[in-house]
Amino acid sequence: MMKIQKILHIFLLSICLGLLVSCDTVPENAQDVDKLPVIYPDYIGVTIPDSIAPLDFSMADDNYSKIYVEIKGLQGGDIQSEGNYADFDVDEWHHLVSINKGSSLRVTVYAEREGHWLKFREFPIYVSRYGLGDWGITYRRIAPSYESYSDMGIYERNLSNFEERALLVNTEVGGMCVNCHTPNTTHPDQYVFHVRGENGCTYIHHDGKSEVLQAKNAELGGSMVYPSWHPSGRYCAFSTNKTSQMFHFSKARRVEVYDSSSDIFVYNVATHTILCDTTTMTPLNAENCPAFSGDGKWLYFTSAHRQTYPDNYDKERYDLCRIAFDASKGRFVGPVDTLVCASAMGKSITWPRPSYDGRYVMYTQMDYGYFSVWHPEADLYLLDLRTMQSHPLHEVNSRHSESLHAWTANSRWFLFTSRRDDDHYTRIYLSSIDDKGRATKPFLLPQRDAKRYYARSLYSYNTPDFASKPAKIDCYDTGCEIMRPERVATKVSRK
Amino acid sequence: MNKTKITTYQKWTILQAIVFMLSVFVYWRFVASYVLFRHEEWQMFLFDREYFLERLVMPCGIARYTGEFVSQFAFNLTVGAFVYTLVFGLIQYLSWLVMKRLFDGRQSLFALSMVPSLYLMLLMQNCEYTMALPITFLVGDLLLLFIPSKRIYAEIYLLVTLPMMLWVTGVVTIPFAMIAQLYVFRQKSLSSRIMSVILTLLICGLLLTIIPLWLDYPAHSMSKGEGLAYEPSQNMISIYIYCVVVLLVMISPLIRNRLFSGDKIPSSTNVRMFVLSLGLLIVFAFLVPVTRDTEKVDDIRYDMMMCHHDWQGILKQNSNRPSQTLSAQVVTMIAMYHVQAIDKEQYLQFLVKTGQQPQFRSIPFVIANVYMDAGFVNMAQRAAFDAMESIPNYNKSAHAFKWLVEASIVTGQSKVADKYIRLLASTLYYRLWAESLSPMVANPQLVGRHPVYGPMQRFYKTTPDMFFY
Numbered sequence: 001m002m003k004i005q006k007i008l009h010i011f012l013l014s015i016c017l018g019l020l021v022s023c024d025t026v027p028e029n030a031q032d033v034d035k036l037p038v039i040y041p042d043y044i045g046v047t048i049p050d051s052i053a054p055l056d057f058s059m060a061d062d063n064y065s066k067i068y069v070e071i072k073g074l075q076g077g078d079i080q081s082e083g084n085y086a087d088f089d090v091d092e093w094h095h096l097v098s099i100n101k102g103s104s105l106r107v108t109v110y111a112e113r114e115g116h117w118l119k120f121r122e123f124p125i126y127v128s129r130y131g132l133g134d135w136g137i138t139y140r141r142i143a144p145s146y147e148s149y150s151d152m153g154i155y156e157r158n159l160s161n162f163e164e165r166a167l168l169v170n171t172e173v174g175g176m177c178v179n180c181h182t183p184n185t186t187h188p189d190q191y192v193f194h195v196r197g198e199n200g201c202t203y204i205h206h207d208g209k210s211e212v213l214q215a216k217n218a219e220l221g222g223s224m225v226y227p228s229w230h231p232s233g234r235y236c237a238f239s240t241n242k243t244s245q246m247f248h249f250s251k252a253r254r255v256e257v258y259d260s261s262s263d264i265f266v267y268n269v270a271t272h273t274i275l276c277d278t279t280t281m282t283p284l285n286a287e288n289c290p291a292f293s294g295d296g297k298w299l300y301f302t303s304a305h306r307q308t309y310p311d312n313y314d315k316e317r318y319d320l321c322r323i324a325f326d327a328s329k330g331r332f333v334g335p336v337d338t339l340v341c342a343s344a345m346g347k348s349i350t351w352p353r354p355s356y357d358g359r360y361v362m363y364t365q366m367d368y369g370y371f372s373v374w375h376p377e378a379d380l381y382l383l384d385l386r387t388m389q390s391h392p393l394h395e396v397n398s399r400h401s402e403s404l405h406a407w408t409a410n411s412r413w414f415l416f417t418s419r420r421d422d423d424h425y426t427r428i429y430l431s432s433i434d435d436k437g438r439a440t441k442p443f444l445l446p447q448r449d450a451k452r453y454y455a456r457s458l459y460s461y462n463t464p465d466f467a468s469k470p471a472k473i474d475c476y477d478t479g480c481e482i483m484r485p486e487r488v489a490t491k492v493s494r495k
Numbered sequence: 496m497n498k499t500k501i502t503t504y505q506k507w508t509i510l511q512a513i514v515f516m517l518s519v520f521v522y523w524r525f526v527a528s529y530v531l532f533r534h535e536e537w538q539m540f541l542f543d544r545e546y547f548l549e550r551l552v553m554p555c556g557i558a559r560y561t562g563e564f565v566s567q568f569a570f571n572l573t574v575g576a577f578v579y580t581l582v583f584g585l586i587q588y589l590s591w592l593v594m595k596r597l598f599d600g601r602q603s604l605f606a607l608s609m610v611p612s613l614y615l616m617l618l619m620q621n622c623e624y625t626m627a628l629p630i631t632f633l634v635g636d637l638l639l640l641f642i643p644s645k646r647i648y649a650e651i652y653l654l655v656t657l658p659m660m661l662w663v664t665g666v667v668t669i670p671f672a673m674i675a676q677l678y679v680f681r682q683k684s685l686s687s688r689i690m691s692v693i694l695t696l697l698i699c700g701l702l703l704t705i706i707p708l709w710l711d712y713p714a715h716s717m718s719k720g721e722g723l724a725y726e727p728s729q730n731m732i733s734i735y736i737y738c739v740v741v742l743l744v745m746i747s748p749l750i751r752n753r754l755f756s757g758d759k760i761p762s763s764t765n766v767r768m769f770v771l772s773l774g775l776l777i778v779f780a781f782l783v784p785v786t787r788d789t790e791k792v793d794d795i796r797y798d799m800m801m802c803h804h805d806w807q808g809i810l811k812q813n814s815n816r817p818s819q820t821l822s823a824q825v826v827t828m829i830a831m832y833h834v835q836a837i838d839k840e841q842y843l844q845f846l847v848k849t850g851q852q853p854q855f856r857s858i859p860f861v862i863a864n865v866y867m868d869a870g871f872v873n874m875a876q877r878a879a880f881d882a883m884e885s886i887p888n889y890n891k892s893a894h895a896f897k898w899l900v901e902a903s904i905v906t907g908q909s910k911v912a913d914k915y916i917r918l919l920a921s922t923l924y925y926r927l928w929a930e931s932l933s934p935m936v937a938n939p940q941l942v943g944r945h946p947v948y949g950p951m952q953r954f955y956k957t958t959p960d961m962f963f964y
Contacts, residue, residue: 146877147856148884246962247877250955254873256962310962422910455917456545458891 027068027110030117037109037120040451044123047432047440049132050101051160054088058451059111066112073100085449090161102129128432133410134186139464140179144424154181156471162448167471172479180463184229185356186409188471192227192236195482206233206269214487220274228291232327236267237290237299246310257371258309262286264301268330276494277332288370294356298322302349314368317343320352340390351403355411360384364403372403380405380416382437395439396431406465415464426460507765511605511772516584518776524576529792531569532799533622537886539893540567541921555627555665555722562626570924582629583612589636597678598748606771610744613779621788623730628723631664635671642675649679661702665720669699670742725887794822798861806830822861859885863898870951874963876902893925905952909936
């Protein structure tokens with residue numbers, strides 16, 4: 001399908017190029033407006049890596065028919081764009097940004113409305129001195145539905161341009177649900193994802209080969225759910241959850257996702273053994289959201305005192321915990337350490353994500369529960385592991401749900417999903433962290449004609465993560481493997 | 496003498512055509528209007544570039560796009576029936592032209608040219624196929640009509656068009672390719688003709704493997720008739736059988752010409768042909784109820800009457816032929832409430848009780864309508880979303896988006912409402928309605944003053960929250 005789209009785009013581009021009769025020129029007699037332009041996406045004052053795709057944007061107000069944009073680098077270079085939206089040539093953009101690495105770009109916007117041109121106040125885009133370090137991102141695209149779902153897929157996207165490729169679409173697996181695609185420390189040579197349905201499984205790729213594990217283990221009493229790779233690649237931590245949904249009758253929140261029970265275990269990839277430890281599988285607590293540290297010595301997770309549903313749905317509050325892990329023996333060591341007692345503050349923590357350099361743990365904090373996507377109050381917080389102090393990332397939070405964050409391998413950048421656009425469809429935003437733990441203003445994942453693309457898109461972005469290079473996954477072959485009945489059995493070992 | 500015979504023949508042909516077209520219109524408007532309703536309910540045709548490109552990059556995408564363009568007119572059942580009649584009439588007419596042109600079917604059986612249309616209408620009556628399927632046959636007929644008569648040009652024509660046709664119309668291309676080869680080799684011996692047909696089949700099979708590989712598209716999706724049926728994997732056998740039927744019908748003049756040589760037409764042939772046409776229509780009318788999935792059709796009918804607020808029609812249908820389907824029960828209760836045969840208390844109690852049954856969620860379009868009608872906005876919103884996600888060929892639904900717009904406006908989610916309004920504004924029939932709601936998105940205070948949404952919003956804001964499942 002990508003090939004057909006490429007052919008079509010080349011064809012359409014050829015026609016457009018053929019129709020071009022003039023070069024871009026600065027509009028004459030533009031009236032100076034001493035205010036910043038209101039653009040979509042809002043890229044004013046954002047900080048970007050040098051390898052990012054062009055930040056195409058439009059005027060947010062549809063009454064502007066044309067836009068002319070001039071970008072000048074503080075350290076030299078300039079590019080222009082004129083049309084219905086600011087559409088920058090990829091190579092020209094990269095050249096400009098690369099020579100201004102560590103500096104900034106100055107953007108001047110002219111916009112035409114009812115035949116008159118207006119010139120807006122110039123605004124900056126900062127180019128970080130830190131590169132992304134990763135090639136792209138992966139994510140699941142799915143409609144933000146309730147129980148039913150139609151087409152969905154796991155995709156990878158090159159962050160230096162607009163190319164997107166399907167890794168697995170659910171039409172290749174009989175319409176089953178595909179989810180939780182997780183690489184190991186952004187390396188796509190090792191990954192795991194789940195397929196839910198009649199022929200469900202957990203699909204693991206490691207050491208150049210793929211294994212299709214049975215979806216459920218009877219002794220475990222459930223499936224493998226939220227994964228986190230140990231950096232060695234020998235283990236993968238999972239939660240196992242009994243998840244349900246209930247729907248609000250008359251509240252702006254639509255859905256409440258909860259677990260009637262959840263536990264955490266570690267899976268030994270080589271021996272297909274599920275290592276159960278009573279420390280992380282307590283009957284009175286719900287352990288969830290495991291995440292290995294970058295050095296593999298700690299497993300971070302959340303833990304809450306189990307509640308009864310639906311009566312006490314708003315009383316289940318998770319704390320941030322961690323436990324030491326001995327990779328040589330494949331077991332937990334020592335007691336569970338509570339790092340942030342959110343429940344005591346009347347809050348709940350979910351999705352802890354340690355940075356790979358061991359400096360921070362980023363997590364989502366909300367009023368109760370753990371499924372943050374449906375909680376508008378969910379915000380990103382940063383725990384500094386040197387000082388053990390947490391603070392909210394005011395720079396990136398909004399009135400809407402922020403969560404499902406992930407770090408780049410160099411721990412300088414992170415992405416997260418947010419519903420700030422329209423309070424319903426989650427979009428991917430990127431931001432960077434400076435040495436003081438402050439985040440920069442986040443920017444929306446760039447798209448060609450972003451305003452039209454996102455207005456038209458009826459999918460949400462889910463469980464995104466960075467990828468150091470393109471994945472070697474063939475959609476069709478993977479689908480065939482999954483549709484075969486053979487499954488690798490897992491066994492349980494208890495401590 | 497010859498001039499008189501041709502004129503009489505033409506008169507009989509025109510008469511058959513009129514009878515046929517009238518029958519098709521009556522069928523679509525009064526017998527199978529639920530098919531039109533379902534086609535229109537399960538799609539949202541958008542006049543924008545993205546929608547066209549989304550279809551173009553899929554096999555049978557052009558056929559699907561054209562079929563959906565046609566189906567949008569079913570918003571108005573009479574207009575829809577008229578448009579569908581044109582399509583099926585065109586299939587018949589082009590089939591007849593092909594038979595005449597390719598196989599010297601001047602004395603061909605006009606009646607037989609009705610068979611592809613009638614068989615298609617029978618296939619489609621259980622709402623398993625979209626309008627893409629008839630469009631593929633139209634395209635196939637056009638392929639044959641324009642085939643050059645000289646062999647070398649015809650072969651070049653086929654070499655160029657066949658790969659494109661396989662992408663545009665999928666496996667339905669195959670019978671037309673075989674017919675084309677029979678025509679190209681018309682002056683050769685029977686064995687040469689058979690060899691050319693077998694070779695065509697092999698080439699088609701090869702192209703069906705190569706094209707997807709080149710385009711990075713799964714080959715099996717092409718052979719499964721993706722885009723033609725709502726659930727292709729379950730309905731391909733019927734399409735293959737139809738291909739065989741079309742092939743036999745189109746080459747029937749070859750057989751007929753062996754039986755009647757020369758120009759001599761027996762004087763009673765025109766009457767016989769007319770009687771045969773009538774006979775086919777009667778057989779068709781007989782087969783309609785025999786091949787119909789009554790329960791499924793009843794469900795769609797009730798859904799349709801509910802959407803049209805035809806409360807009396809619902810009660811009449813239920814009294815003439817009571818149905819035990821869940822759709823029928825639910826919709827009948829609502830109709831009884833609207834004609835004041837039951838009071839609101841009974842109605843709401845029934846809704847609450849029925850809403851707890853798990854199978855209630857198997858009729859999402861009906862329950863979305865029901866909940867929106869009752870003012871249970873969050874429940875309607877969920878049902879509308881699930882309804883849309885449950886459409887087997889992953890289409891979006893303008894009906895569902897309409898409910899989602901209303902629910903979003905009532906719950907104060909203006910930005911989402913605006914997103915959906917902009918989508919509906921790209922449709923033909925929902926544009927004006929969507930644009931009429933835009934002021935409420937820009938100015939949410941207007942919602943409270945609306946005669947329908949105002950009370951809904953007050954109920955939503957004042958009702959204590961609870962959970963539903």
